Amino acid sequence: MKRLAALTVAAVMAAAPAMAELVFPSLSYRTGPYAANGIPFADGYADYFTLVNERDGGIGGIKTRIVECETGYNTEKGVECYESTKGEGALIYQPLSTGITYQLIPKVTADGIPLHSMGYGRTSASNGKVFKWVFNYPTNYWNGASIMIKYILGQEGGDIKGKKIALVYHNSAYGKEPIRTLQELSKKHGFELSLLPVDHPGQEQKSQWLQIRREKPDYVLMWGWGVMNQVAIQEAANIRFPMDKFIGIWWSGSENDVLPVGAKADGYKALNMNLPGSDFPIYADLKKYVFDKGMAAGAGDQAGTVLYNRGLYAAMLAVEAAKKAQEIHGVAQITPAMMRDGMEALDITAAKMDALGVPNFGPEFSVSCADHGGGGQAVVQQWDAKAGKWNVISDFITPDKSVIDPLIEEDSMAYAKENNIQLRCN
């Protein structure tokens, strides 16, 4: 068996063509427990690169190539995917899983390939002084927590002293991310924070929601993932918790999370870093160059959903960084190291987004040597069950940097010390 594997892999590797192209691996998960979330993202990611190839003839005249690799949201398969794709000249990795991101942070640093974890992964990676190869613009979980509180402040007229806020979270590293920030914020603003962990996978949350029913918090925040989201929204509806006071993080705010609950999910809110819907000029291009040519990735039925748009957005940021890299170095066939320079010089302005056919699609932000995290802004969106779509109900909200920056500094410095990293950008 081993020998057969050897032969096959050798054959596959020999067959990989070596022509001028820019390789973008897509570590997707179209199977497994989180497939429903992985599919639209992977489709959006792939479709944007197809669009770039078909409409613009690639980036700077060089075609792009997507290498899709199925991780199933499993860390071990993620490692296999990384190892199997990095030999093909991968320019940037977007692992789409916090577990795989942690895995890859030391690996990409050793191999010199940039890693972009957009709104997940290691929050303190936004300190570019410590993490040379890792980027997490435009925002991260700690920003998310701060934005939620800021939004609530806005709703309550600026004073939330004595209010009760409950956090329902997936009992894992991911779910525990916002706790520290929320604790700091509760000191600052004087609200009462109660924590309700839900164990994986989260199909049974009666205890947590009975507790919410008893304690009657003013707001419930959620860091959920997979089946936990649908059950939580269902249970919130069951206990008749006011949906407009229930706010989820951006991974708890896709169509998949609210549709199974039906009409009762109406009014549920979630953060988002990109706008939902297909009401953008770029969709005309997508239709013309991708959909109508039958080149859409997957089943082609995901366009306009929250996560499809996030996939588009991730691809767009990667392409813009590649363009920037070509501009800086003056060569079209960029290397991963050049790509990193491009990412570090990335500057997304309103004008640029207009030009790309996605006006106001994401926050305006710029990346610098020291700041790999972008501005950290996000919007609040609300589910309209009758129309079956997410409506954006706020502007891009800026997080409370005065709370988050010290936390990031502290955590990244601890990492730097543990791993003997020299600080950059001085």
Add this chain to the structure above:
Amino acid sequence: MFYREAGDFNTSYKQDNQTFPIKFDRWRYYAVLAVAFGVVPFFINDYWANAVFVPFLIYTIAAIGLNILTGYCGQLSLGTGGFMAVGAYAVYKLMTAFPDVSIVIHVILAGGITAAVGVLFGLPSLRIKGFYLAVATLAAQFFLVWLFNRVPWFYNYSASGQISAPERTVVGVAVTGANTEAWAKYMISLVFVVACAWLARNLTRGTIGRKWMAIRDMDIAAEIIGVNPLTAKLSAFAVSSFFVGISGALFFSVYLGAVEVGEAFGIQKSFLVLFMIIIGGLGSIFGSFAGAAFLVLLPVLLKNTLVGGFGWATDLAAHFELVIVGGLIISFLIMEPHGLAQLWRVAKEKLRLWPFPH
């Protein structure tokens, strides 16, 4: 023709009792070792190390550990993932607390700590038997994962709750951390596998192994002929957990480098290792290797064939992978219910007679 014992004369008990009584087997074994130690390290690259060999070798250690408990001593365990987590967190705490001590010693110590935890959760086995015993090990599985997730001391109060392995060296060569060469990873796993397999093989054919097997075949009868079930069962739990702990320690430090307990050591890991030993063959060291190979290498092979070879969409390939693995498990069982090891044994029997079977 080549594979036969004609001309193989044993002139001492020692010779008669050796692990590979047939000369050809012995040479084949030496040849495999020679290739594994002398050839593979020079040709191995990152992909082969990280996607194929290292996981295969580390899962083999876990499978050997579980095989001792389930295959040799007959105590069903579904707590392998939890015990691997103990090994991983033990080695992490040791690595960060005593950075100057060799990682090899840490890994072995982690095995020892896991053994102690294993004995603790093995205590109910004196009262509960069969499938019902699985509840004790399942309790261990879920409780340990919860504990490592809950108590920040275990992950050194890091903000993320993940543990990541700092760089450590063996005789000047990095074996953990990001800058580890492929061959170094492979070699350290290989050394541990060979040592564990050698130890396990010799334990199982000695007094203690016979006691385990007596307990497995019928514990009351074993008790009557003088096997103490307390020591036999608990020693099986201890030895098994020792190996599982080592594999967990290597899994974290050498293979992945950073883990989160719920994701890496969840219940599905326990099932996976159990599947390995059943497919490979219960009560067989070779079976542990075969089962680990089957479940680690087959998906990689299928994926490379379907996606790389035939150019299928990744999701279709992944679904087919499941269908094919499931189908293969069933058809292997129908062909040979006692696992790949038995298939191997039958093949060897046939080979001994070939080409004159009558």
Add this chain to the structure above:
Amino acid sequence: MPDQLLYAMEVTLNGLMAGVLYALVALGFVLIFKASGIFNYAQGVMALFAALTLVGIMEGQVPFANLINAIFGTEIHTFGWQVPAVLAIVLTLLVMILLAWCVQKFVMRHLVNQEPIILFMATIGLAYFLEGLGDLMWGSDIKKLDVGLPQGLNATIDDLTYGWFGYGFFIDNLDIIATVVAAVLVIGLTVFSQYSKQGRALRAVADDHQAALSVGISLNYIWVLVWSIAGFVALVAGIMWGTKSGVQFSLSLIALKALPVLMLGGFTSIPGAIVGGLIIGVGEKLFEFLIGPMVGGATENWFAYVLALLFLVFRPQGLFGEKIIERV
């Protein structure tokens, strides 16, 4: 009454209801274990498969649409019709019977007289197979399952208890229905196995395969029957859990919630599954309510097993399991 006590009562009631939902899953395991000594690892995946098929039929999805599209380059997804829930349930049941027949024909028949662990392994293979097949047939997106079961706070109980105690208890309508369904299912299964001809044959097979064969009972027929009933139970469990969370991959993980129930109640007892479910449900909810806040919560998963372990130390064969008699 003090608030704490009222809350505890509410938690207990909800624990009982949750227990019934666990028991629904556990029932499927018990049926197959009783009749053939197989621990059917695939039961959870069967529930997922049944629920997927039900939704697929209701929505008029084309089976294997993705595969067909990928091979022939077509763009088909649905037949464009909607099937009423009752008819869809009947059709799904037929699919589950077909599945049972296939399992018997292609797997179990070849493994007669093997050790339990081998049969267990075969069901693992089956689980892998079904998991892949379910996704291939119906796609891996989350589907909404709506067969018209009410969900949410039961207003009557809320009002009633509010009138009595000044605090309205929360009971989910779906849980009440699940309880009724479970009760009907258990009574039905008990009546079936006690009074019908097939039921008697089934118990005979469970007692002794060879003796049953020698009095002229067809093992093949009985096993198809048992797997069909288990498929039916899986469908019921799939509907209940699928209504709660949408039909998706994670549905197959509910088997994990059934394990402690099984071990507590005994693998061979239908009432055991129910009683075990109730004990686990109440136990884990009360523990989470009383002790959970002190240790940081999310204790339910492991406490269920610890609770089962405590019971087993005193009764190693489970509460209702057959007494283990060992002879040398």
